[in-house]
Structures are given as structure tokens and as C-alpha cells.
Amino acid sequence: MTRLTSQMSWMSGEVLAQADTAGAGQAAGNAAAAAGDGAAAVADGAAAVANGAAAVADMARDPNLLIPNDGSFWLPGEASVGAGNVDWLFHALVWLSIVCFVGITIAVVYFTVKYRARPGHKPQPSAHHNDVVETIWTVIPALICVALFVGGWRGYVDLSTPPKHALEVQVTARKWSWEFVHPNGVKDSVLHVPAGRSVRLVMKSEDVIHSFFVPDFRIKKDVVPRRYTQVWFKAEQPTITPDQEIGDLPTDEQVKVAFVGDKANKTKIASQQGRRLFCTEYCGRDHSMMKTRVVVHNPGGYDRYLAFKQEEQDQMPPLERGQDVYARLCFACHTVDGSARVGPSFAGVFGTERTFVDGTSVIMDENYIRESLVNPQGQVVQGYPPSMPSFQGQLSEKEIDGVITYIKSLK
Numbered sequence: 001m002t003r004l005t006s007q008m009s010w011m012s013g014e015v016l017a018q019a020d021t022a023g024a025g026q027a028a029g030n031a032a033a034a035a036g037d038g039a040a041a042v043a044d045g046a047a048a049v050a051n052g053a054a055a056v057a058d059m060a061r062d063p064n065l066l067i068p069n070d071g072s073f074w075l076p077g078e079a080s081v082g083a084g085n086v087d088w089l090f091h092a093l094v095w096l097s098i099v100c101f102v103g104i105t106i107a108v109v110y111f112t113v114k115y116r117a118r119p120g121h122k123p124q125p126s127a128h129h130n131d132v133v134e135t136i137w138t139v140i141p142a143l144i145c146v147a148l149f150v151g152g153w154r155g156y157v158d159l160s161t162p163p164k165h166a167l168e169v170q171v172t173a174r175k176w177s178w179e180f181v182h183p184n185g186v187k188d189s190v191l192h193v194p195a196g197r198s199v200r201l202v203m204k205s206e207d208v209i210h211s212f213f214v215p216d217f218r219i220k221k222d223v224v225p226r227r228y229t230q231v232w233f234k235a236e237q238p239t240i241t242p243d244q245e246i247g248d249l250p251t252d253e254q255v256k257v258a259f260v261g262d263k264a265n266k267t268k269i270a271s272q273q274g275r276r277l278f279c280t281e282y283c284g285r286d287h288s289m290m291k292t293r294v295v296v297h298n299p300g301g302y303d304r305y306l307a308f309k310q311e312e313q314d315q316m317p318p319l320e321r322g323q324d325v326y327a328r329l330c331f332a333c334h335t336v337d338g339s340a341r342v343g344p345s346f347a348g349v350f351g352t353e354r355t356f357v358d359g360t361s362v363i364m365d366e367n368y369i370r371e372s373l374v375n376p377q378g379q380v381v382q383g384y385p386p387s388m389p390s391f392q393g394q395l396s397e398k399e400i401d402g403v404i405t406y407i408k409s410l411k
């Protein structure tokens with residue numbers, strides 16, 4: 001059950017919760033059986049499963065859960081206009097496969113038993129040609145294949161053709177974070193979009209191949225260095241209530257805690273936060289950290305978000321600007337608590353001596369931080385891989401000042 005839940009971690013919260021509670025029920029049942037009372041154990045297990053189901057039902061009614069857990073065993077709930085195109089095709093393929101697999105397996109077993117070699121059994125003559133049967137088993141599968149192709153082709157064309165006048169958001173993927181830049185220049189690590197409006201994402205990568213994936217929207221597209229790829233979607237339901245807009249959203253720090261918290265809590269906060277967004281192309285050590293959310297706003301909420309963010313980013317004091325850049329770009333590789341991740345921690349390093357792989361060393365000052373951001377391969381600190389991308393042209397001078405101020409502040 002644990003393996004199932006981890007494999008299907010993209011499934012809807014309800015299914016996850018059901019799998020978990022069913023697992024707990026089984027575990028309770030097994031433990032009691034080991035104690036010796038088999039019948040009671042089965043009853044206990046059943047009771048635990050029933051309790052689990054009740055808990056799931058409670059969760060579904062929770063008014064704080066803005067995204068209904070309406071997924072199936074196979075797929076999370078549909079949350080974009082084009083999702084239905086993908087789902088019927090997926091279900092058609094799954095059920096066709098199941099029917100064929102079961103049918104063929106039964107036939108193989110049946111014939112193996114019926115015609116097995118045994119004393120007194122003579123080989124029987126078999127037909128080597130039958131026009132009617134052969135026509136049927138050629139024409140029907142051919143028609144099914146054509147229907148699947150036409151369905152898939154239409155869905156593909158639809159997915160690859162963004163409507164004109166779609167809202168355009170620029171996406172940058174890098175090891176290991178996402179950055180979204182809106183038409184008015186607002187940058188964020190979380191994708192905010194309005195409900196009921198087509199959104200076109202123009203995506204590029206700064207290093208290796210990443211892949212943009214929002215399971216609830218059924219969209220997935222590789223993000224490739226040195227070229228642009230695009231994907232579009234139209235989300236129907238807002239993922240936040242009007243009074244939650246901007247101010248009341250949990251901070252990135254809280255979300256990070258929520259993502260590593262216990263499973264029920266994690267599912268709940270992640271759902272409140274928006275649709276889950278993953279990198280789904282293995283892109284290096286912290287590939288699994290490369291995830292964020294899509295917050296879908298109520299009418300007017302997206303514009304309020306943009307205005308709020310723009311003002312915030314224009315007026316931000318250097319320290320906060322530095323924190324903002326850190327939360328968007330640095331946190332996947334650098335901690336602020338002294339522990340090493342991919343790169344050294346930012347805590348307590350300002351003014352200390354840095355020793356590089358070539359044996360030279362320098363005292364960390366403002367110029368060193370600036371140099372590390374624009375030309376990170378120039379001075380690679382001993383004991384760490386040379387994996388930092390350059391932020392030349394990516395960060396404004398104001399943002400670089402912010403990062404310097406922030407690192408200085410971390411004693």
C-alpha cells in the first residue's frame with residue numbers, strides 16, 4: 001500500500017487518503033491476527049476501514065477544502081477545459097487493454113488445459129483458414145485504432161493550438177525552481193492565473209530539460225534549453241476563496257512545511273493552495289523538489305494579485321527583496337539554517353574565508369556575492385559540485401543588492 005501511494009502520488013487527495021486509511025485498516029487487522037484472535041482481527045480491520053471511510057467523507061465535506069476530491073482511482077479530478085479529451089482516451093485504452101488481457105489470458109489457460117498432451121489424447125485437426133473470422137478480427141481492431149487515433153489527434157491539435165488573445169505568462173525552468181513572469185513584469189515562484197480565461201505559457205529552460213506538468217489540467221510539456229515550448233490551459237474553478245486572495249495565502253515557508261508534513265495535512269494545504277505543478281523530467285539531484293502550485297483566482301482576483309505584487313516588488317526594501325529572490329531562486333540549493341544542500345548554506349558565511357576547488361581563497365564580501373551570481377563557475381567552493389547556473393541578465397541590480405543584504409543579515 002505504501003508503494004502504491006508513493007507511485008501514485010499525483011492522484012487526488014481522496015484516493016491517497018483512502019489508500020492510506022485502507023492501509024491502516026489492514027495493518028491494524030494484521031497486528032491483531034498475529035495476537036491470535038483471527039475473527040476479531042478481521043472485524044477490527046473492517047471497523048478501521050469503516051472509520052477511515054468516515055474520515056474521508058468528513059474531509060470531503062470540509063469547507064476549507066476548496067478543491068473537491070473528485071478524482072477516480074486512475075486520475076485526479078478534471079480541472080481544465082481540455083481535460084475531458086485526455087480522460088476518455090485514457091479510459092478507453094485502459095479498458096481495452098484490460099478486456100484484451102483478461103480475454104487472451106482466459107483463452108490461453110483454457111486451451112492449454114483442454115488440448116494438453118496426455119496418454120490416449122490424439123492431436124485434433126484445426127482449421128487453418130476462415131474468411132469470416134479473419135475479416136472480423138481485422139476490421140474491428142482497425143476501426144478501434146482509427147477511432148483512438150482520431151481522438152488522440154484532435155486532442156493533440158487542441159492542446160498545441162492556444163486560442164488567440166490568451167493571457168501569456170513566461171515560464172523559466174532551472175535547477176531546481178520555476179519562475180513565472182506576468183505581462184506587467186511581476187515575477188513569482190507560484191503560478192497565478194484567472195479562472196475561466198485561456199492561459200498560454202511560453203517556456204524555456206536555463207540548463208537541462210525539465211518538464212512542466214499539472215496533472216489536474218492534464219497538461220505536460222518538456223521545457224528545453226535554447227528553444228521555446230508552449231502549452232495552454234483554461235482553468236474553470238478558482239482554488240481560493242475571495243477572502244483568501246493574496247493577503248491570507250499561506251507563505252512559501254508554511255507551504256514548504258506543509259509539503260513535508262503528515263499526509264492528511266499535506267494534501268489539505270496543497271489543495272487549498274492550488275493545483276499541484278511538478279517537474280516531470282528527471283533533471284538532477286533535487287528534481288523532486290521542483291514543484292509548486294497553480295493558484296486559480298476568482299474574477300478580478302488575478303488583477304488584484306498583479307497590482308499587489310507589482311507594488312510589493314517595486315517598493316520592497318532590499319532585505320525583503322533578497323528574501324523574495326531567495327524564495328524564488330535559491331532555496332532549492334542553499335539553506336539559511338547552516339546545513340549544506342547542493343551548495344553551501346547562506347547562514348553565517350558573510351565575511352568568512354571561502355576556499356575554492358583550485359586552492360585559492362577569498363573573504364566573502366559584496367563583490368564576491370555579485371561575482372558568484374553572474375559567474376558562478378569562476379569560484380567554486382571546495383566540497384561542492386559546480387552546478388550553479390549563472391543569473392547574469394536574470395537578476396536586476398536591485399535584486400542582486402537584495403540578495404547581498406539578505407545574506408549579510410543571516411548571522
Ligand code: CUA
Nearest residue numbers: 210279283287
Ligand atoms: Cu526539473 Cu525535474
